[in-house]
Amino acid sequence: xxxxxxxxxxxxxxxxxxxxxxxxxxxxxxxxxxxxxxxxxxxxxxxxxxxxxxxxxxxxxxxxxxxxxxxxxxxxxxxxxxxxxxxxxxxxxxxxxxxxxxxxxxxxxxxxxxxxxxxxxxxxxxxxxxxxxxxxxxxxxxxxxxxxxxxxxxxxxxxxxxxxxxxxxxxxxxxxxxxxxxxxxxxxxxxxxxxxxxxxxxxxxxxxxxxxxxxxxxxxxxxxxxxxxxxxxxxxx
Numbered sequence: 001x002x003x004x005x006x007x008x009x010x011x012x013x014x015x016x017x018x019x020x021x022x023x024x025x026x027x028x029x030x031x032x033x034x035x036x037x038x039x040x041x042x043x044x045x046x047x048x049x050x051x052x053x054x055x056x057x058x059x060x061x062x063x064x065x066x067x068x069x070x071x072x073x074x075x076x077x078x079x080x081x082x083x084x085x086x087x088x089x090x091x092x093x094x095x096x097x098x099x100x101x102x103x104x105x106x107x108x109x110x111x112x113x114x115x116x117x118x119x120x121x122x123x124x125x126x127x128x129x130x131x132x133x134x135x136x137x138x139x140x141x142x143x144x145x146x147x148x149x150x151x152x153x154x155x156x157x158x159x160x161x162x163x164x165x166x167x168x169x170x171x172x173x174x175x176x177x178x179x180x181x182x183x184x185x186x187x188x189x190x191x192x193x194x195x196x197x198x199x200x201x202x203x204x205x206x207x208x209x210x211x212x213x214x215x216x217x218x219x220x221x222x223x224x225x226x227x228x229x230x231x232x233x234x235x236x237x
Contacts, residue, residue: 020090023153028083034071039106058109089146151180158187167207190217
């Protein structure tokens with residue numbers, strides 16, 4: 001299935017702050033936008049697994065080769081295969097494949113692309129049920145492994161933001177996962193607060209900051225240093 005020839009796509013600016021964008025390379029970002037453009041905007045009937053299948057909005061039947069072709073010459077089939085697994089881990093989409101084709105469903109498509117004033121929870125519920133049906137034990141294992149990769153990629157991203165790069169290896173995976181769950185925006189805010197309130201010579205080592213010290217800069221704990229108020233002098237009359 002090729003990119004839809006008509007219509008438009010809603011692309012929200014907040015995407016650029018999401019881990020799925022921040023932790024993706026340039027080729028993966030091209031794949032992401034291409035997948036959104038390939039998705040059906042309304043229900044269409046296609047053939048899948050040798051039977052007629054009604055693709056809902058946000059779904060489409062395609063192949064790795066077709067996706068790679070739409071992305072351009074510098075995007076390989078392996079690039080597409082790897083990124084699809086990553087997108088499944090992020091619960092951005094579900095992906096069911098056969099020998100000849102695959103069915104891709106963009107999760108929460110109606111939440112961002114629907115033209116209706118009221119967004120129903122029924123479609124989202126159906127998509128979540130489909131996710132569970134498509135997940136096998138083997139896929140579950142792959143998702144776990146993919147999530148570990150994503151967490152490490154996330155940590156690499158925030159590590160680059162911090163200037164004092166000491167003790168990186170001592171920030172273990174369990175701690176990296178805590179930072180990942182905290183989210184890019186909150187971790188970056190902690191870094192900025194530390195750097196803005198401390199002279200460079202007093203910056204904490206990277207491992208100290210990301211293991212424990214960042215906690216002091218979370219909203220619930222952070223207390224900005226107040227400038228000393230100038231003393232008032234008495235006025236002699």
